[in-house]
Amino acid sequence: MIQIIIMNINQLILIVKNKIQGNILVENINIEDKTFLHKNHETHNKEKFHIKLTIQSQQLKKMNKIESTKKIYAILDYELKKYIHSIQILII
Numbered sequence: 001m002i003q004i005i006i007m008n009i010n011q012l013i014l015i016v017k018n019k020i021q022g023n024i025l026v027e028n029i030n031i032e033d034k035t036f037l038h039k040n041h042e043t044h045n046k047e048k049f050h051i052k053l054t055i056q057s058q059q060l061k062k063m064n065k066i067e068s069t070k071k072i073y074a075i076l077d078y079e080l081k082k083y084i085h086s087i088q089i090l091i092i
Helices: 009-023 065-075 077-082
Strands: 028-033 049-056 084-091
Touching (some): 009 028, 009 077, 065 084, 077 084
16 A cells, blocks of 8 residues: 655744754754745756745854755755755755
C-alpha cells in the first residue's frame, strides 16, 4: 500500500519551526510563505512551497554564511526534498 501525504503550508511552517528550534539556539524565528509569488511559473508544483526564514540567533551569527546555511539545510533535509521548492534564509 502506498501512502501519499499532502502537506499544507501551516503544517510545514510548524515542522520547520520546531526542527530549527530543536537544533539551534534561536532567539526568534519568522517563517513566511512566498509560494504565491511563483504560482504562475511554468514549473510551479502545487505540492511544494517557497518559504522565507528570518532567524535571530547568536549561534548562527557566529558562523559564516555557508556554515549556517549548511546547518539549516541539514536540519531540513527531508522537508527540502519533499515539500520545499525554494528557501530564503536571513540570519539577524
